[in-house]
Amino acid sequence: MDVAFPPGRHGWLCPVIWARDLTKSYATKTSGDVLAVDSIDLEVGPGESFGILGANGAGKSTTMRMIGATLQRTSGELTILGHDPQHEGPLIRAHLGVVPQQDTLDTDLTVRENIYVYGRYFGLSRAELQPRVDDLLDFAQLQDKRDAKVDSLSGGMKRRLTIARSLVNEPSLLLLDEPTTGLDPQARHLLWDRLFRLRETGVTLVLTTHYMDEAEQLCERLVVMDAGRIVAEGSPAHLIRTHAGREVVEVRFGAQRSNEVVPHLAGIGQRTEVLPDRILLYTEAGEADLHEIVARGLTPTTALVRRASLEDVFLRLTGRTLVDE
């Protein structure tokens, strides 16, 4: 079934993902209906790498599962590659690679069998799969673990295996739900490298993350979600420019003094954000402002001038930090 799209803001003829007023509420026994995704619009074009940034419970996974055609929407419209997931779930899923937030690797099978059997679920033939499984083991750098049981892998290896497995059907859209959460920096960089390579092959990437550096690295465009709604959309640079400014002065005065100091900072920077452990000043000229603070005799215990980041955008938009501290 092909759907004619109203001309979208981004002007793609056939967007990979197209959502209008997409809404999901879960019916629960204990707390009634939980509105997890609240009337969001999405548009992702072919070959884009698109990020969904949000704190715990923002609705990222719910959105991903609706896109992945394993969760039915409550209302609104959703089209994946021109198909409606409500009616053509299996067909849509044949196009997709899915890396769920929690691994679903088959612990009864070996590393190699995990990829092979997953390919068979799609109906791919044994002859076709054999060389492909081998390539994917190379891609995930798991060739020497091919006959190991999944339980014996480290967290990073499992994540790499999940990604390799998700590629077995040569997906045109790859959905990655927090692909690097819980991994050490080295493992994250290895994963990022694999994702860069995929991007170059034209695969559309949609990923969720808590990490602003990950979003800055991997996403050309992203949305910030908060409590089921999209609160901002754009490229990382654009979001930082519009919502955070250029630089940030981070000063700490110790827990007791912090509140006394705030009134004395009036007039410095464009905006002030008071956190439990520190004060952030958003500004165009960080060094000059820091001099001004010191000149007023406010002597912070520590001070830092840095470039504004997505973390600041998030804080600005939601009043919360991205990663729970």
Place this chain on the structure above:
Amino acid sequence: MILQALTSTTAVAIAQRRAGLADAGIRSGRARMLLLRNTLALRTSNALAFLTGFVEPVLFLVAFGYGVGALIGDVSDGEQSVSYAAFIAPALLAASAMNGAIYDSTFNVYFKMHFQRVYQAMMSTSLGPLDVALGEIGWAMIRGASYAVGFLVVATLFGLTTTWWSLLLIPAAMLIAFAFAAIGMSLTSLMTSFQQLNWLQFWMLPLFLFSGTFYPITAYPDWLQVIVQATPLWQGIAMTRSLAFGVIDMALMGHVLYFMVIGALGLLATTRRLNALFLR
């Protein structure tokens, strides 16, 4: 275009071939991939449980058929009179088909559903809930059939098979396994804790002991006989016994129909429930 769709082997092309069919949303026609998966998994995990199913009925046959049987002598079931071992052998076969199917469709399925998250993975591919239900139930049937073959060989060695109708015990065991697995899996998919599974297991022993396995149910008062006759294991035992003794009649057809109906109902319930669990 159409030719390309027929010869091309990409995952999308494979899915497209079924896209127009009425059951395309719930079935891809690849339930056999679950058999592949379970066969590979067997190597590493469930081999022992699988073997137990072969050994158990043989142990019962020796202990009861020949131990207790020596005290009892022959048993008369209506017109025929047979040795006690020959009397319980088909019942043990039915019970082992039941046990294997229940074990697979309860504990194994629950573990895969909630801990291994195997079905989540399957249903993020182009497989559908009916594939998963058919695959798991089919696996239980294969298990039932292999128990039946093993037990038939043993029973023949003991000289307990007297008619060629006994060969039909193999499909009969599969039918019993089908129905029990379908019901077992549909109940398991409703459960939210291992405790509830233990309750299911709790009913298995009385079912095994009191379904006419070790004595004819004419030992019960009439009203109780009616109740027992409605239970699935009695139906299974009545079916295997009549095949083992070569009694081919309408009652036999009734048993077959009974299993087909409850199996189909279980399959339907399981599919709906898997859909609700993993695709809602």
